[in-house]
Amino acid sequence: MLLRLLYFLKRPTSRHVLINTFGNYLNVFFYAFFAWILVRILTPSEYGVLSVLLGIAYVLATILDFGTTATIYSYLPPLLEKNDQSIYRFIKSTFYYQSLFSFIIIGTLFLTFPYLDKVFFKTNAPELWLYMTAFSVLFFIWQNFVLNILFAAKKFLKANIYLNTTNVIKTIVILILMMTKATTVGAVIFVFGIMGPVIFFLLLTIEKKDLLFVLLKSEVKREEFRFGYTLKYFIASQFLNLGLRMDLFLLSHFRPKNEVGFYGLAQKIILSIMTTIISITQVLSPGFSKISSQPDARSHLKIGFLYLLIPSALFFSLLFVPKQLYDLVFTEVFSLTSPITRALAIPYIIYSLSNLPLLFILYTIKKPSYILVAYVVFFIILTGGCYILIPKLGAFGPPYAITLAMAVQFLILGAASVREYRRLPKVTKY
Known part of the structure; x- marks a missing residue:
């Protein structure tokens, strides 16, 4: 029984599960920590506005996934196993069409957000905050797309290192804002929705810059979507x-x-x-x-x-x-x-x-x-x-x-x- 348990724990799958579970719970911890900090900086009404705006961004990012997560997990692993040359075409085409459809929805949100806020959400937030929220949806979508590519390629350790390194940097920035008394709802949206994903992309680009150039040169084909x-x-x-x-x-x-x-x-x-x-x-x-x-x-x-x-x-x-x-x-x-x-x-x-x-x-x-x-x-x-x-x-x-x-x-x-x-x-x- 003990030998079976040891064999089970030594399996590559077990190692990946442990790494990914630890990384996901670490990410959950950071978000709980962010909430713990922010409720001590912002007033209840400000925190309410932040919750609504970030909630809109997170929900839209999930909806505008358009099912591409399933497509990536279904079709990318076999291509990677065969070292198929269409890997980059598949990634770029999926990214292109998801981004294209997302641009249409987010563009509509850009034009209507002030009106929607006035009649429905009623946060009374400045238009700049609303536009930053809409813009951040696109960054969340792209970050989720890249994470799914890394997970499908079984790069669980790297994905969680990138993600939680970003969380550490966001924590430092929030603490600096707190100490300098510069914390506003808009600043927090910028840190979470724009700065965070940009840091994530920079960390990825530093290590995978060669692959980035290959992707840029790849063609886009509609059937790959x-x-x-x-x-x-x-x-x-x-x-x-x-x-x-x-x-x-x-x-x-x-x-x-x-x-x-x-x-x-x-x-x-x-x-x-x-x-x-x-x-x-x-x-x-x-x-x-x-x-x-x-x-x-x-x-x-x-x-x-x-x-x-x-x-x-x-x-x-x-x-x-x-x-x-x-x-x-x-x-x-x-x-x-x-x-x-x-x-x-x-x-x-x-x-x-x-x-x-x-x-x-x-x-x-x-x-x-x-x-x-x-x-x-x-x-x-x-x-x-x-x-x-x-x-x-x-x-x-x-x-x-x-x-x-x-x-x-x-x-x-x-x-x-x-x-x-x-x-x-x-x-x-x-």
């Missing part, structure tokens, strides 16, 4: 992302704000463990994109299952965390967070394991239509369930709806995976 594949997954992911927020939105609509606060804190505990799932799937994705037979699939599915047991075990452990520990960390004012967290842990065990058929469908068989169906059903069940249960059960209603939605989604993805697995060749071709 995989528009059909990208669009289907993009739409599917929006149903998932919106579905995962509908519980909080509907709770806010039906229940008192203190109940929303208890539930929101429980959600943050769940989201902190979901960082582990992200770290693991980022490492596993390149391997799934190279599966070509049933034996290959069995090997990767077995390995993936073992790694996804880690976040599943973390969610399971939440069922046994004593209430006293929650009270110690969050104070007795948030005592209801404990039972809500336990209730939410159950559906997220299912969510953790559902990533296994998701990886197989998305990166091995490359049929996001299955995922689109699963996520639409997930959204309908979760939204409908929360709408019915929240007025009756309050903050304890959503866990029931989420559990049912997660289970049905898992069954759809699992059934699709079994069907497509049987169509794979039974023998690996060398």
Whole structure:
């Protein structure tokens, strides 16, 4: 048993998972530290404006991914393995079309942001801050694109070094602004949204400047963008992302704000463990994109299952965390967070394991239509369930709806995976 555990830990995949998980949690720590500093510098109203503007930037950067993350993980690893000369054409074409579509949306935001802020967001922020926010979306998109390229190429250590070196520099700049009493919402947006990504690109360029020139010389081809594949997954992911927020939105609509606060804190505990799932799937994705037979699939599915047991075990452990520990960390004012967290842990065990058929469908068989169906059903069940249960059960209603939605989604993805697995060749071709 001990020898098996040692062998498991010595695997390159285990090393990548440890590096990426540590790097992701270090990134989470920096953002928590930034929040800890900023709430001591800015007034509540200023921090509210900052939260809204950066929130807009982060959400738009996620939406304007346009599904290219899945395209990169699906198609880049096989090209890298074959050392195919079309690698650079694929990267440049994907980057070009994502940037082109993003420019259109961000350009529209540039023109309408002052009006939208006046009638909807109502931050009353100066126009310069609004324009910096819109501009920062593009930098976030580009930074995420480069990170996905590095992850798909299994450069996890370098990616996390670049990212967290940038975080260290941002921390130093924020501390200098604090000491010189020059901290404003606009200055913070500039540091996070523009300066940070620029430093990230500079660190990358210093080491990879030769590859930059090769990319610049590469041609752009529309077929490299995989528009059909990208669009289907993009739409599917929006149903998932919106579905995962509908519980909080509907709770806010039906229940008192203190109940929303208890539930929101429980959600943050769940989201902190979901960082582990992200770290693991980022490492596993390149391997799934190279599966070509049933034996290959069995090997990767077995390995993936073992790694996804880690976040599943973390969610399971939440069922046994004593209430006293929650009270110690969050104070007795948030005592209801404990039972809500336990209730939410159950559906997220299912969510953790559902990533296994998701990886197989998305990166091995490359049929996001299955995922689109699963996520639409997930959204309908979760939204409908929360709408019915929240007025009756309050903050304890959503866990029931989420559990049912997660289970049905898992069954759809699992059934699709079994069907497509049987169509794979039974023998690996060398």
